[in-house]
Amino acid sequence: MTLLKSDEFFASIASTIAIENRAPQYEFPEHCHDFYEIVVVEHGSGVHIFNDSPYTLCSGTVCFLRDSDYHQFENMEQIHLTNVLYRSPKSFRCLSDIEPFLPCNVQTGKRQCHWQINQSALKKAKSCISELEEKSKSTKLEDIATNEGIFLQLLMLLRQSCFETHKNDSHEACVSALLNWLRNNYSEEIIWEELADRFSLALRTMHRQIKQHTGMTPQRYLNRLRLLAARHRLFQSDDSITDIAYGCGFSDSNNFSVQFRREFSLSPLQLRNSAR
Ligand code: RM4
Ligand code: NI
Numbered sequence: 001m002t003l004l005k006s007d008e009f010f011a012s013i014a015s016t017i018a019i020e021n022r023a024p025q026y027e028f029p030e031h032c033h034d035f036y037e038i039v040v041v042e043h044g045s046g047v048h049i050f051n052d053s054p055y056t057l058c059s060g061t062v063c064f065l066r067d068s069d070y071h072q073f074e075n076m077e078q079i080h081l082t083n084v085l086y087r088s089p090k091s092f093r094c095l096s097d098i099e100p101f102l103p104c105n106v107q108t109g110k111r112q113c114h115w116q117i118n119q120s121a122l123k124k125a126k127s128c129i130s131e132l133e134e135k136s137k138s139t140k141l142e143d144i145a146t147n148e149g150i151f152l153q154l155l156m157l158l159r160q161s162c163f164e165t166h167k168n169d170s171h172e173a174c175v176s177a178l179l180n181w182l183r184n185n186y187s188e189e190i191i192w193e194e195l196a197d198r199f200s201l202a203l204r205t206m207h208r209q210i211k212q213h214t215g216m217t218p219q220r221y222l223n224r225l226r227l228l229a230a231r232h233r234l235f236q237s238d239d240s241i242t243d244i245a246y247g248c249g250f251s252d253s254n255n256f257s258v259q260f261r262r263e264f265s266l267s268p269l270q271l272r273n274s275a276r
Helices: 119-137 141-164 172-184 192-198 204-215 218-236 239-245 251-262 270-276
Strands: 002-004 019-024 026-035 037-051 053-057 063-066 070-086 113-115
Touching: 002 192, 002 239, 019 119, 037 119, 037 141, 037 204, 037 239, 053 063, 053 119, 053 172, 063 172, 070 119, 070 141, 113 204, 119 141, 119 192, 141 172, 141 239, 172 192, 192 239, 204 218, 218 270, 239 251, 239 270, 251 270
Parallel strands: 002 026
Antiparallel strands: 019 070, 026 070, 037 053, 037 063, 037 070, 063 113
């Protein structure tokens, strides 16, 4: 796996923060970093595979990565995002430690690294980011201090908005909950009418909102989740292709193979053999 090194991205040894705009972000293969990263998605859609789990990106998605995480971007459609890089929670000049403000519980392995913020918070975040960008190449201590101050502001803003996102928008809250549920339960038999009901959405609203959030129809999105999970299991396990197909929610293994080939241009068997 490729390791991205801080020397490539930070302006100098003195810099503690670096801004990398990706407008657009193209597909990007699996990699890790020797730095930490906050990814803020402005608009577009795509799939973020984070430590092997797929997450759909959309406007307002924020992701926190540590130096031990790895990730990749797939199926990017007009995605604009910004990476805010920092060396580590304790490697600032003027801030002592930002660890308490990062998504927590590394020990239990249960940390929610993807956050969703609303449009007004996104606007504020963007303005912090452009301020950061202005001085990010400077080696003057004053500029570094100013930037670290802005970075802390950005971090607080993201945290706060993550908890507030859904306060005023019940549709958004329901759709978020539904998408979250799907990410964990894609292998179950899904009846869209029932699911819409369960998350208090009209069927048409659900359809429209999923399309808006993921850029895909609900069925296509569900299929992608299943196919990505299947691909992961093909790489990581010795389970038979039929078991994997059923285990990921396909009711027929021929149909699974057809869809798989359409999505990844390889049959499940070819993919498994290529991994060996
Ligand atoms: C890449 C991609 C990676 C990020 C580097 C800095 O284009 O966004 O995720 O680590 O830039
Ligand atoms: Ni990265």
